[in-house]
Amino acid sequence: MQAELQFFHRLPRRKECVIISAVVPYPGKVMIDRSRFKGCWVAMLCSMAGGLCLGPSLGTLRADAKSQPLTDENRIAIIRGVSSEFARARVSLPRGKTPLLLDQFGNYDESSLKSLLMKYGPAVDAGQQLQITRIEFRNREILFEINGGGKKKGRWTDHLQLSVGGVGGPASRTDPQAAATGSSVLLRFEGDVPNLTADQVKQLLGQVLNFNPQSAARAYADTLPPEFKEALEKHEARVGMNRDMVIAALGRPSRKIREKNAAGIDQEQWIYGEPPAKVTFVVFEEDRVVSIKEY
Numbered sequence: 001m002q003a004e005l006q007f008f009h010r011l012p013r014r015k016e017c018v019i020i021s022a023v024v025p026y027p028g029k030v031m032i033d034r035s036r037f038k039g040c041w042v043a044m045l046c047s048m049a050g051g052l053c054l055g056p057s058l059g060t061l062r063a064d065a066k067s068q069p070l071t072d073e074n075r076i077a078i079i080r081g082v083s084s085e086f087a088r089a090r091v092s093l094p095r096g097k098t099p100l101l102l103d104q105f106g107n108y109d110e111s112s113l114k115s116l117l118m119k120y121g122p123a124v125d126a127g128q129q130l131q132i133t134r135i136e137f138r139n140r141e142i143l144f145e146i147n148g149g150g151k152k153k154g155r156w157t158d159h160l161q162l163s164v165g166g167v168g169g170p171a172s173r174t175d176p177q178a179a180a181t182g183s184s185v186l187l188r189f190e191g192d193v194p195n196l197t198a199d200q201v202k203q204l205l206g207q208v209l210n211f212n213p214q215s216a217a218r219a220y221a222d223t224l225p226p227e228f229k230e231a232l233e234k235h236e237a238r239v240g241m242n243r244d245m246v247i248a249a250l251g252r253p254s255r256k257i258r259e260k261n262a263a264g265i266d267q268e269q270w271i272y273g274e275p276p277a278k279v280t281f282v283v284f285e286e287d288r289v290v291s292i293k294e295y
Contacts, residue, residue, distance in 0.1 A: 068195040081198025084251040088210040095123035097150030099186035106204040123183035133251040141188045148182035241289045
């Protein structure tokens with residue numbers, strides 16, 4: 001298959017642009033040498049076979065430093081449309097808190113990836129299913145945590161101190177990088193994060209993650225009652241869901257609290273979000289959601 005790569009080229013001393021097209025192999029990585037294409041902006045990548053385009057707005061947002069910064073509305077849309085989504089890894093992803101870096105075009109350095117894999121080992125092998133469990137927005141970056149990310153709480157023995165002859169030290173040490181089982185991907189822009197949509201974010205992640213519409217999440221949702229299937233598609237929790245359903249809808253919680261209610265019944269609260277943003281409490285009794293509270 002081949003694809004047509006198009007550029008917007010601004011004519012000297014004039015305001016209008018002309019479109020320059022080139023045929024390149026597809027699928028495959030498209031590398032742009034800026035020294036050879038001065039004044040050219042990547043506009044779109046279209047499949048010549050089916051006319052499928054990544055979208056002209058994506059290329060403009062990638063290259064235009066004056067594009068509108070990410071709005072709160074699109075930020076929420078990205079969280080709803082990408083967080084908790086299942087995908088397939090196109091490449092092996094390293095374990096630990098050091099993320100795989102993608103530039104604003106979605107490209108990554110293969111030698112850096114190999115170095116991370118050799119140092120920390122893979123958290124996810126190419127072709128394996130994974131889930132985006134958390135998204136963090138920064139000024140010029142978006143961090144995507146995968147399968148819980150690279151952080152893992154230490155063991156309780158890490159806080160013990162042993163003292164022999166007046167010389168003390170920790171009873172044991174846990175390497176956070178080695179203990180982590182998840183991974184992360186960092187999408188970095190030259191300027192502020194542009195006003196991307198959820199679909200555009202998925203396209204930028206497309207070289208490392210395959211968001212197949214016929215994913216395991218869709219297959220799992222098809223086995224559920226209609227009301228729960230609808231909730232998963234909207235990334236919402238509902239009373240009556242079990243733990244697996246809530247994880248499929250919202251991802252893994254940032255915190256869990258166990259306590260007894262006024263009637264003495266054991267409950268577990270799953271907490272999503274951090275103030276001042278919206279915080280959601282999903283309350284379980286045994287393996288079922290009995291209430292949902294949002295603040």
